[in-house]
Amino acid sequence: MKLRFRVIAVALLSFLIAGGVQYALSTWLGKSSNFSRDAVTYASFGAQALVFFLAGFVLSFVGRGYRPVENGIAALITGVIAFFVLRWLKPPSFSYDRFFASTGELVVWAAAAAVGSWLLAMWGASLGLLVGAAGHLDLRFRYEWGIARTHLRLNKRTVFLLLAVGLVVPGLQFAAGVLAQASDQARRGAAGVHSIAIDPLALGVSILAVLAAVLGLGRWFLGMRRLAALPAGQRRKRPATVVMTAISVAGVSVGVWALTVVLSVMSGFEADLKHKILGTNSHALLMKYTSEFPEWKGVVPTVTAVAGVSGVSPFILNEVILSHDQTVTGAELKGIDPATVGSVSDLPKQVIAGQLNWLGDPKSMPTTLVQPNQNEKLEGPEYDQFLEDTFARREKHPEEQKKLEPEVLKNLSAICIGKEMSHQLRAWVGDVVNVITPLGGEMTPSGPVPRSRPFRVACILYSGMYEYDSKFVYIGIPEAQKFFKMGDSITGLELKFFDVDAARAIGRRIVAALGGFPYRTKDWAELNRNLFSALKLEKLAMAIILTFIVLVACFNILSTLIMLVLEKTKEISILKSMGARDSSVMKIFVVEGLTIGAIGTAIGLLLGLASCSFIERFGLQLDPDVYYISNLPVTVDGAQFAVVAAISLALSYLATLYPATKASRLSPVDGLREE
Amino acid sequence: MTEPLIEAREVHKSYWLGEKEIHVLRGASFSLQAGEMASLVGPSGVGKSTFLHVIGTLDPPTRGDVLFDGRVASAMGEEELANFRNRGVGFVFQFHYLLPEFTALQNASMPGLINRMSRDEAEQAAEEMLKVVGLAHRLDHKPGELSGGEQQRVALARALVLKPRLLLADEPTGNLDEATGEGIHQLLVELNQQLGIAAIVVTHNPRLAERMPRRLRLADGLVIDA
Numbered sequence: 032m033k034l035r036f037r038v039i040a041v042a043l044l045s046f047l048i049a050g051g052v053q054y055a056l057s058t059w060l061g062k063s064s065n066f067s068r069d070a071v072t073y074a075s076f077g078a079q080a081l082v083f084f085l086a087g088f089v090l091s092f093v094g095r096g097y098r099p100v101e102n103g104i105a106a107l108i109t110g111v112i113a114f115f116v117l118r119w120l121k122p123p124s125f126s127y128d129r130f131f132a133s134t135g136e137l138v139v140w141a142a143a144a145a146v147g148s149w150l151l152a153m154w155g156a157s158l159g160l161l162v163g164a165a166g167h168l169d170l171r172f173r174y175e176w177g178i179a180r181t182h183l184r185l186n187k188r189t190v191f192l193l194l195a196v197g198l199v200v201p202g203l204q205f206a207a208g209v210l211a212q213a214s215d216q217a218r219r220g221a222a223g224v225h226s227i228a229i230d231p232l233a234l235g236v237s238i239l240a241v242l243a244a245v246l247g248l249g250r251w252f253l254g255m256r257r258l259a260a261l262p263a264g265q266r267r268k269r270p271a272t273v274v275m276t277a278i279s280v281a282g283v284s285v286g287v288w289a290l291t292v293v294l295s296v297m298s299g300f301e302a303d304l305k306h307k308i309l310g311t312n313s314h315a316l317l318m319k320y321t322s323e324f325p326e327w328k329g330v331v332p333t334v335t336a337v338a339g340v341s342g343v344s345p346f347i348l349n350e351v352i353l354s355h356d357q358t359v360t361g362a363e364l365k366g367i368d369p370a371t372v373g374s375v376s377d378l379p380k381q382v383i384a385g386q387l388n389w390l391g392d393p394k395s396m397p398t399t400l401v402q403p404n405q406n407e408k409l410e411g412p413e414y415d416q417f418l419e420d421t422f423a424r425r426e427k428h429p430e431e432q433k434k435l436e437p438e439v440l441k442n443l444s445a446i447c448i449g450k451e452m453s454h455q456l457r458a459w460v461g462d463v464v465n466v467i468t469p470l471g472g473e474m475t476p477s478g479p480v481p482r483s484r485p486f487r488v489a490c491i492l493y494s495g496m497y498e499y500d501s502k503f504v505y506i507g508i509p510e511a512q513k514f515f516k517m518g519d520s521i522t523g524l525e526l527k528f529f530d531v532d533a534a535r536a537i538g539r540r541i542v543a544a545l546g547g548f549p550y551r552t553k554d555w556a557e558l559n560r561n562l563f564s565a566l567k568l569e570k571l572a573m574a575i576i577l578t579f580i581v582l583v584a585c586f587n588i589l590s591t592l593i594m595l596v597l598e599k600t601k602e603i604s605i606l607k608s609m610g611a612r613d614s615s616v617m618k619i620f621v622v623e624g625l626t627i628g629a630i631g632t633a634i635g636l637l638l639g640l641a642s643c644s645f646i647e648r649f650g651l652q653l654d655p656d657v658y659y660i661s662n663l664p665v666t667v668d669g670a671q672f673a674v675v676a677a678i679s680l681a682l683s684y685l686a687t688l689y690p691a692t693k694a695s696r697l698s699p700v701d702g703l704r705e706e
Numbered sequence: 707m708t709e710p711l712i713e714a715r716e717v718h719k720s721y722w723l724g725e726k727e728i729h730v731l732r733g734a735s736f737s738l739q740a741g742e743m744a745s746l747v748g749p750s751g752v753g754k755s756t757f758l759h760v761i762g763t764l765d766p767p768t769r770g771d772v773l774f775d776g777r778v779a780s781a782m783g784e785e786e787l788a789n790f791r792n793r794g795v796g797f798v799f800q801f802h803y804l805l806p807e808f809t810a811l812q813n814a815s816m817p818g819l820i821n822r823m824s825r826d827e828a829e830q831a832a833e834e835m836l837k838v839v840g841l842a843h844r845l846d847h848k849p850g851e852l853s854g855g856e857q858q859r860v861a862l863a864r865a866l867v868l869k870p871r872l873l874l875a876d877e878p879t880g881n882l883d884e885a886t887g888e889g890i891h892q893l894l895v896e897l898n899q900q901l902g903i904a905a906i907v908v909t910h911n912p913r914l915a916e917r918m919p920r921r922l923r924l925a926d927g928l929v930i931d932a
Contacts, residue, residue, distance in 0.1 A: 166783070166784055166785035166788070169822075171822060174816070174819035174820060177808075178805070181805065181807035181808070601803065602803075602805060605803045605805075606816075607764075607788075607791070608762070608764055608791055608797050609791065609792060609797075609816060609817045609864070610789065610790075610791040610792020610793070610817060610820050611820050612788045613784060698764070698765065699759075699764040699765070699791075700759050700764050700765045703755075703759070703764070704755075
């Protein structure tokens with residue numbers, strides 16, 4: 032075997048350039064941009080992969096073929112060089128802030144460089160060969176497409192059938208969702224059937240889908256009967272490859288379907304969690320490194336003036352113990368300003384009984400029993416049980432209430448508690464709970480004594496986050512300052528921005544406007560890093576696992592194409608005897624595989640979309656104690672769907688390469704000899 | 707004497723059948739002038755098809771050279787070879803090998819499409835050639851709807867659509883009844899006279915072979931003028 036040293040030299044040079052590009056880009060981006068470390072890593076390695084790919088493309092022209100051996104030698108040398116360069120450079124490893132410690136890790140990265148460069152170069156080379164690297168550049172594929180179409184039997188009938196299956200099946204699923212929604216509305220509404228209110232467009236689509244399905248089934252049934260009536264000899268036989276093609280399309284659709292639905296549900300979880308966290312919490316906190324923050328009233332105007340800030344509110348946070356009758360529970364006590372808290376969180380909207388304003392004005396609280404607010408989000412047996420244990424119990428057994436003088440009652444400070452805590456303590460609006468703090472107590476001969484103060488429940492809040500509803504209680508800022516003996520000081524300021532995702536950058540601007548130290552900000556992503564990074568990892572793991580389904584489906588494409596190549600050997604020979612180039616034959620089969628992949632992907636995306644709509648309308652119940660949320664959430668993200676489609680098409684393309692290359696290398700006489 | 711259109715010099719071709727090497731051609735030499743027409747006869751399995759494939763650059767010789775217009779085929783690159791097969795030579799086989807999903811017109815326009823002609827151009831050329839072979843009324847029929855003779859005529863039109871200078875026919879009438887075969891043969895002779903296309907026609911029919919201006923015989927791996 033003759034080695035082409037020119038190819039090795041060019042390959043090695045381009046692979047080293049790729050490595051250089053990665054290093055230069057990561058250094059430059061790390062120094063002169065605000066991108067996160069992850070983003071810099073993705074961007075620089077993406078650029079490196081692209082250069083590997085392009086190198087392979089160019090090499091297919093230089094070497095007039097795949098040249099796997101020459102590329103492999105170059106990749107191997109690249110790996111060896113990468114090993115020594117990495118040892119010399121000692122770049123930060125991807126396990127955070129650790130240097131390449133062991134030779135073992137260096138070997139792993141060097142091997143990754145070698146294997147990655149080889150695979151990507153081969154991939155690039157395939158594209159080069161496809162456009163005629165071995166002969167002259169030829170981007171046209173018109174007759175190739177015509178022939179590919181006959182192999183796939185893509186005539187009007189098939190296209191019609193595909194459209195029917197591709198639209199009717201998701202349509203039926205959509206219709207099922209609409210039906211579920213309608214029945215749900217009818218069940219809940221007082222007016223029965225008349226309380227159904229469905230978007231007319233959705234209704235129209237559902238009716239169309241059902242009609243089309245009935246029509247299609249009818250035609251199919253008639254067709255089967257007509258076929259059965261024919262004598263055996265006249266029935267058209269389908270070649271095995273057509274059936275295999277259909278199975279391949281189905282395989283890809285199922286893979287894409289699963290991937291989109293699962294990713295949409297995961298995104299739904301993430302968005303829901305983000306929504307709930309940001310409903311109760313602000314986008315960022317402004318705090319000081321010291322515990323004293325008495326000058327906050329002077330800071331507020333400066334903070335408000337920073338561009339992008341939409342709301343500012345002070346807060347005090349401390350841990351306390353809450354007791355009511357015999358029940359005791361730990362809690363996070365938050366002092367808030369009822370007047371401005373609505374500008375940084377959705378707290379006022381979370382009230383399900385009582386009023387948030389009573390925090391600042393406890394004297395206006397009624398002494399009679401307060402009715403729960405009308406709330407549509409809260410329905411079902413779990414909520415009924417809650418009302419049974421709190422509100423109804425208070426109604427039926429007023430004698431359980433501690434008897435206090437109305438005057439004393441009027442002068443008590445107010446407190447708002449979460450729904451789960453209210454349930455746990457069996458405390459309804461108007462009840463008196465005791466708040467106990469170990470801080471600032473009297474010193475006695477036996478040590479400090481915790482202080483206790485009675486508060487009257489002013490409102491009950493429901494955020495949907497179990498953790499918040501069972502842990503957070505709220506009182507007014509002045510009461511909190513008095514209770515914790517803080518003077519005029521507060522813990523910090525809660526901030527809300529117009530753009531949630533710019534939280535970090537705006538936080539930096541605020542600190543700069545205040546003159547830096549001792550001020551600091553913490554944004555929501557930082558405050559909940561564990562939760563969101565766990566979600567991100569989970570999503571990534573799911574995406575990778577489910578991509579394997581698509582991968583397996585692409586093996587289907589591979590075997591179908593191999594069968595097709597075997598079936599069409601004669602045809603390939605004839606085409607070659609008529610002067611068809613190798614690249615043309617390759618194009619035929621690549622186009623076929625891509626068509627299978629594209630049809631499967633399109634059907635899968637439609638199915639995924641319909642399933643998401645179904646889940647959304649049907650409202651799959653979850654146990655809120657376990658999942659924080661009551662319904663399975665979905666978020667349909669267009670970008671996510673696009674990425675899934677791109678992955679599926681890229682994998683289909685890879686699946687075509689082996690059979691297409693084999694077909695292109697067939698000699699013209701291979702198919703002519705066997706008669 | 708002018709330079710021959712096609713020339714074979716000491717062409718050897720052998721196959722491996724398991725461990726055994728089978729020598730099909732053992733130094734066959736011959737030449738054919740432009741516009742010349744020859745028949746090639748020989749017993750079954752003697753290597754007539756192999757000879758045609760080697761002459762038509764479909765199969766490279768084990769040893770020896772095939773020259774077309776003085777150029778050595780083995781020195782041509784993939785691109786040049788493809789161009790030669792596309793425009794320099796037309797093949798007709800015992801079986802028509804038409805693409806079953808395409809009409810007669812589409813089948814005959816395939817070489818034009820491979821040559822990246824526009825569809826109109828390719829179909830126009832194909833229509834003209836189908837008229838020449840007498841199938842003007844069958845343009846939109848698929849191969850399954852044509853008779854054996856008609857199918858072979860379409861194959862012939864396909865081979866000749868880009869006006870090659872050489873036609874290689876491998877038992878074009880072997881699968882047809884006598885009268886139809888006679889018609890195809892007549893057509894080949896007419897085309898040779900009308901268009902000046904050189905042709906080698908492999909046949910088992912001695913009567914048809916007799917009528918050719920030149921008669922070749924393949925025996926013991928050599929080509930001899932009979």
